[in-house]
Amino acid sequence: MVDKLLNTGELKNILINEMKGIFGEDTRRINHALNVLSNAEAINSKENGDEITVITAAILHDIGIQEAERKHGSSAGNYQEIEGPPIARRILSNLDIPDETVEHICRIIGSHHSANDIDTIEFRVIWDSDWIVNIPDEFPDYGREKTEELIGKIMKTCSGRDRAREVLL
Numbered sequence: 001m002v003d004k005l006l007n008t009g010e011l012k013n014i015l016i017n018e019m020k021g022i023f024g025e026d027t028r029r030i031n032h033a034l035n036v037l038s039n040a041e042a043i044n045s046k047e048n049g050d051e052i053t054v055i056t057a058a059i060l061h062d063i064g065i066q067e068a069e070r071k072h073g074s075s076a077g078n079y080q081e082i083e084g085p086p087i088a089r090r091i092l093s094n095l096d097i098p099d100e101t102v103e104h105i106c107r108i109i110g111s112h113h114s115a116n117d118i119d120t121i122e123f124r125v126i127w128d129s130d131w132i133v134n135i136p137d138e139f140p141d142y143g144r145e146k147t148e149e150l151i152g153k154i155m156k157t158c159s160g161r162d163r164a165r166e167v168l169l
């Protein structure tokens, strides 16, 4: 267990492969997860959340999206929040990650659209990392000023705000 816990590079590769296996041909979603991961690593290097939790949640945060579409005919956030955690739990059950870390990761995935259930530092890092990628998609018409205002409102960490300004403005 210790070896795997310490080797975040190896864990990252395993999880990226699992995520790619599930998303298949859907390169847009694969790239989304990878972009969220690079934001999360950058933000967390300053916020100092638990690295395993942040990396894992970043890679797997949208993992329920296809199941949501299959089962509910919709990729709406609430369906993703229902379908994501069981898939993440299944992937993580094959890895030596402590139970409480798995539960934390699943709570982040189960709340990443609503922020209903959780407000840990790791959750905030994932929240900000996802929004940095989503803002240009969801608000394509926003100019610099409105984007700046949105960053101020949405982001939950100082480092997330800094990175959002760097990337988006």
Ligand SMILES: [Fe+2]
Binding pocket: 032, 036, 061, 062, 130
């Ligand atoms: Fe996302």
